Amino acid sequence: FSNPTCAPGRYTITHLFEWKWTDIADECEKFLGPYGYCGVQISPPNENRVVTSPNRPWWERYQPVSYKLVTRSGTEAEFRNMVDRCNKVNVRIYADVVINHMTGGGSGSGTGGSHYDGGSLSYPGVPFSSWDFNAGSECHSGDGDIHNYNDPNEVRNCRLVSLRDLKMSKDYVRDKVADYMNNLINIGVAGFRVDAAKHMWPGDLRAVFGKLHNLNTKYFNSGQKPFIFQEVIDMGGEAIKAAEYTPIARVTNFIYGIKIADVFRGNNPAKYLKNWGSAWGMPSPFDVVVFIDNHDNQRGHGGGGGVLTHFEHRAYKMATAFMLAHPYGFTRVMSSYDWPRNIVNGEDKNNWYGPPHNGDMSIKGRSIKADLSCGNGWTCEHRWRQIYNMVAFRNLVFGTTVNNWWDNGNKAIAFSRGNRGFIVINDDTADVNANLQTGLPQGTYCDVISGNYENGACTGNEVHVGGDGRAHFHISHQSEDPVVAIHIGKLL
Numbered sequence: 001f002s003n004p005t006c007a008p009g010r011y012t013i014t015h016l017f018e019w020k021w022t023d024i025a026d027e028c029e030k031f032l033g034p035y036g037y038c039g040v041q042i043s044p045p046n047e048n049r050v051v052t053s054p055n056r057p058w059w060e061r062y063q064p065v066s067y068k069l070v071t072r073s074g075t076e077a078e079f080r081n082m083v084d085r086c087n088k089v090n091v092r093i094y095a096d097v098v099i100n101h102m103t104g105g106g107s108g109s110g111t112g113g114s115h116y117d118g119g120s121l122s123y124p125g126v127p128f129s130s131w132d133f134n135a136g137s138e139c140h141s142g143d144g145d146i147h148n149y150n151d152p153n154e155v156r157n158c159r160l161v162s163l164r165d166l167k168m169s170k171d172y173v174r175d176k177v178a179d180y181m182n183n184l185i186n187i188g189v190a191g192f193r194v195d196a197a198k199h200m201w202p203g204d205l206r207a208v209f210g211k212l213h214n215l216n217t218k219y220f221n222s223g224q225k226p227f228i229f230q231e232v233i234d235m236g237g238e239a240i241k242a243a244e245y246t247p248i249a250r251v252t253n254f255i256y257g258i259k260i261a262d263v264f265r266g267n268n269p270a271k272y273l274k275n276w277g278s279a280w281g282m283p284s285p286f287d288v289v290v291f292i293d294n295h296d297n298q299r300g301h302g303g304g305g306g307v308l309t310h311f312e313h314r315a316y317k318m319a320t321a322f323m324l325a326h327p328y329g330f331t332r333v334m335s336s337y338d339w340p341r342n343i344v345n346g347e348d349k350n351n352w353y354g355p356p357h358n359g360d361m362s363i364k365g366r367s368i369k370a371d372l373s374c375g376n377g378w379t380c381e382h383r384w385r386q387i388y389n390m391v392a393f394r395n396l397v398f399g400t401t402v403n404n405w406w407d408n409g410n411k412a413i414a415f416s417r418g419n420r421g422f423i424v425i426n427d428d429t430a431d432v433n434a435n436l437q438t439g440l441p442q443g444t445y446c447d448v449i450s451g452n453y454e455n456g457a458c459t460g461n462e463v464h465v466g467g468d469g470r471a472h473f474h475i476s477h478q479s480e481d482p483v484v485a486i487h488i489g490k491l492l
Ligand code: ARE
Pocket: 059, 060, 061, 062, 063, 098, 103, 104, 105, 149, 160, 161, 162, 163, 195, 196, 197, 198, 231, 233, 234, 238, 296, 301, 302, 303, 304
């Protein structure tokens, strides 16, 4: 399950957090397909609890009520239409599946009208009843919630923030979850982000994944398995290790964003990135999905804090350029919406804010400006030139290694990817003014950070590589984008 199921030549997904299905379908056709994205991680597509206090927080979608495909993002018909249209332009859909638990306490109805009662453990929309949940015989924490992350039994059999914990050791529960995932596969999704994987036993996940169908041959070659990446937060300090899950499928690498933030905030000189990868205490590149921030840690959830986000745009763009230029890991670009942060004693009181919405609380569509960026409250990092052009860079240099490493002994670095691409990043407090070996063929290249290559001309800076492979780079330390990236796809 560790092979990304991208169409050929595409190597990066973007998380269109809380987007509507109709917007995603349009985005696949107008932008993600043409600009070389592999796919989209979508918000959970199944029916969830409607939370009104606070009013429709983003996190209500992590409280399943049933596996019906009705959410604030859209109806089942809209979901099917999105999957079909995206696949037709070679953009894959990866569903976020919440299978460890159902809702927290309380009762009411879900986004698809199904009833739920977290008190009596009744979910008729599936159906699940009290027999299908872990209880006192499995969880020994006293109040039923997880408190001690050093007790693997508690982490897996008790309730994560009071969310009713499914008894995945039961065949019936495994079958219902596999049926849900197979329904998505049959519709045409290419894989899954598995929410809270750390809170499920590896053996139970193996059993569920073993029941999954191959991908739909309407869009995929026969015999292809879904791509799966498991959300396992392993920063090294707890009993549960990512290594318990990597033999099954990939894991999300949370160490990555913390270490990268440290570098691009200037606390750890960039020169040390020379051996970036497993040498930094991270898993094998083929076992991980990597990202600068995610929907939790960008707002202080999920052990978050410390990572770079779009709010720190300068460092964020540098960090993302590095991530996309470097071969380590399968890359995911976060795509956010804006919200009014209100940090009191280190905590954002507004970190629950849901997506931009209309008066009836339906999700507002994103608008597109002339420079391709988004409006209506959508941040759309995936549409920032400094980011989407590096997605194309990654596609072009795929399969090459890091060569021609250079650093100034401190916070300025450069490297090539084989003889196909070259990047210089100046995170230092002085300018870079250097003649560097790029490893590239002679020619005039278009810097894809400062501009685009349009109608045979470069709207940004040109870089002249000589017959000896060398070129001169001048990067002001005061630039908003102290990065230059060139590749053989943008040779003038
Ligand atoms: C909400 C309320 C709670 C309430 C609950 C039930 O905030 O107060 O008790 O509802 O009514 C998201 C939000 C939660 C939200 C939940 C359900 O973040 O706040 O609860 O949705 O609506 C751990 C897990 C990891 C998890 C993070 C958040 O290991 O799997 O916590 N991340 C995923 C998603 C989240 C989502 C869930 C799981 C639940 O990405 O968006 O929660 O489906 C250390 C540990 C980590 C631990 C971390 C935080 O770092 O190593 O393992 O992460 O602390 O506790």
